[in-house]
Amino acid sequence: MTTPASPAPLWKSIRRRRVRDRVIESLLLLAGLVAVFTTVAIVWILVAEALPFFDHVSFADFLTDTMWTPLFAEPRYGILPLVAGTLVTTFVALALAIPAGTIIAIYLSEFASHRLRELVKPVLEMLGAVPTVVYGYFALVMVTPFLQKLIPSLPGFNMLSAGLVIGIMIVPYVASVSEDAMRAVPNYMREGSYAMGATRLQTATRVVVPGALSGIAAAYILGISRAVGETMIVAVAAGLQPNLTWNPTESAATITAFIVQVSLGDLPHDSIGYQSIFAAGLVLLVVTLAFNVAGFMLTRRFREAY
Amino acid sequence: MxxxxxxxxxxxxxxxxxxxxxxxxxxxxxxxxxxxxxxxxxxxxxxLNLDFVTSYASRKPEQAGILAAWVGTSLIMVVTACVAMPVGVAAAIYLEEYAPRNWITAVIEINVTNLAGVPSIIYGLLALGLFVYKFSLGQSILAAGLTLALLILPIVIVATREAVRAVPRPIREAAYALGATRWEVTAHHVLPYSMGGVLTGMIIGLSRAIGETAPIITIGALSFIAFLPESLLDPFTAMPIQMFNWVSRPDPGFRVNAAAAGAILLGMTLLMNGIAIWLRYRFRKRMNW
Structure with a gap:
């Protein structure tokens, strides 16, 4: 940076700066590789800690047994009840989030004025930023009592209320990813539709939505993956008892709720209870990974479309 | 007709x-x-009064407070910020300014995208196996801070990349033309101009980390602590943990505490998001290249 007063040759300074650049570049690459290390570490830790679990429990039992009672005197290790709980809460969440999120996305992308959009989007973003434990409180203390007025037989812990609140949580997510996809549809397609005399709604449902379909599908799939991995809402509001049922008005534990329940106790490092949460975590990772990959491939497709 | x-x-x-x-x-x-x-x-x-903020947890709901919880949360956030900021910004700069188009870059990009979709409780399991046992950090503030840093890394990386990408090409070319090296271009021009976006991403990331409950439960945060931590290796509790503990008790007195803790927690998250939105708005307005 400073001008060399003595005849310290210019090329020396250039070389010094080049060397410094090389060192810095390797440091930056190292930081980038942290993401790769993290993924590898996740898979490695989950597999390594879950493996001893499968010494005790056969893989077939794990996938087909209908009871999950790892902390009982006579433990049974069938993941099905937890998977059922996860699927039911996810399904309830999607039943709310997909219609609501899609309507908001269509409205913001095709109908709302620029000013309204700029005003509303940050607030929606905040809805997605509410801590999940606060949403759990909301489900347990506010939504459940309200639902109990409609369905008097509803127990204090139930999957319906937890699922609905997960739905509220993922609405902003579904809405913003779908809206991005809709806005990527080129304007000449809308103009063509208007020129044929279509209304805004017709243009939205028959031109924009079909054009953005893979992006919208990606939004749904990423929403599913969020709902499957949601933990605190179900741990607070859906109950912690594994229960093989497809009825959302019952109480049941999800995969995530089970992990929380075990973590709250102080289990020794080598116990089978400790290993069982890694086995459950592995199932969760595989499921969310499958959805994420599908969503990722779909978003890629819609980017290439135009 | x-x-x-x-x-x-x-x-x-x-x-x-x-x-x-x-x-x-x-x-x-x-x-x-x-x-x-x-x-x-x-x-x-x-x-919602001063006693609540200056008292430890207690068996009696009307005497219980969040002192240990908010101190724990603050320390965790410091660790998280100190780790996530440099690593996230460095990774983003590498991907935007340096990375050649090769398979290593592709692998990094796929991993960043993928990590953003991994459920937070999986990070908790990773931390339990890796930080708590393999690295022997124990159920400590340091372990919790590192975990949340990994969790928000994708957020920081994506936000920084967007900010860096918004810096126009001619600014870089002007600097190169004067003989600057790539790092000089980055450090003297690109980074200062994208600081607003970097800051916004960091605040959004921290606002996510502050409310995360599941991963630090998995690590083994305690819910009843009546002392303040003296080092980063001490056991801890945090705001969301305290709230979860209170909300899961049947005593209605604790429900009130849970609501009060929730109001403070939600208030902090909304405030951080508000600041981020305002910053983004201001920087966007001021930028005219």
Whole structure:
């Protein structure tokens, strides 16, 4: 940076700066590789800690047994009840989030004025930023009592209320990813539709939505993956008892709720209870990974479309 | 002709109905946010005072407070910020300014995208196996801070990349033309100009980390602590843990505490998000290249 007063040759300074650049570049690459290390570490830790679990429990039992009672005197290790709980809460969440999120996305992308959009989007973003434990409180203390007025037989812990609140949580997510996809549809397609005399709604449902379909599908799939991995809402509001049922008005534990329940106790490092949460975590990772990959491939497709 | 007119009228009506539906759903979503916050404040009002902030947890709900929780949360956030900021910004700069188009870059990009979708409780399991046992950090503030740093890394990376990408090409070329090396271009020009975006991403990341409960439960945060941590290797509790503990107790007195803690927690998250949005707005307005 400073001008060399003595005849310290210019090329020396250039070389010094080049060397410094090389060192810095390797440091930056190292930081980038942290993401790769993290993924590898996740898979490695989950597999390594879950493996001893499968010494005790056969893989077939794990996938087909209908009871999950790892902390009982006579433990049974069938993941099905937890998977059922996860699927039911996810399904309830999607039943709310997909219609609501899609309507908001269509409205913001095709109908709302620029000013309204700029005003509303940050607030929606905040809805997605509410801590999940606060949403759990909301489900347990506010939504459940309200639902109990409609369905008097509803127990204090139930999957319906937890699922609905997960739905509220993922609405902003579904809405913003779908809206991005809709806005990527080129304007000449809308103009063509208007020129044929279509209304805004017709243009939205028959031109924009079909054009953005893979992006919208990606939004749904990423929403599913969020709902499957949601933990605190179900741990607070859906109950912690594994229960093989497809009825959302019952109480049941999800995969995530089970992990929380075990973590709250102080289990020794080598116990089978400790290993069982890694086995459950592995199932969760595989499921969310499958959805994420599908969503990722779909978003890629819609980017290439135009 | 009149049949066609009727068809047009019907379609126009449907259009208007959709506008009503859209606004309705939108405002329902916003009403949830407002109801949630106001109800937390109303329910928690009896405990929202100075005593609550300066007392430790207690068996008696009316004496319990969040001192250990907010101190724990603050320390965790410091660790998280100190790790996530440099690593996240460095990774983003590498991907935007340095990375050649090769398979290593592709692998990094796929991993960043993928990590953003991994459920937070999986990070908790990773931390339990890796930080708590393999690295022997124990159930400590340091382990929790590192975990949350990994969790928000994708957020920081994505935000920084966007900010860096927004710096126009000619600015870099002007610097190169004067003989600057790549790092000099980055450090003297690109980074300072994108600081607003970097800061925004960091605040959004921290606002996510502050409310995360599941991963630090998995690590083994305690819910009953009556002392302040003296080092980063001490056991800890945090705001969301404290709230979870109170909300899962049947005693209605603790529900009030849960609401009060929730109001403070939600208030902090919304405030951080508000600051981030305001910063983004200001920087966008000031930028005219």
């Amino acid at each position: 009149s049949a066609m007119r009727a068809g047009v009228e019907r379609r126009k009506l449907l259009d208007k109905l959709f506008v009503v539906l859209g606004l309705l759903v939108l405002f329902a979503a916003l009403a949830v946010l407002l109801t949630l916050f106001l109800d937390l404040v109303r329910q928690g009002a009896p405990r």
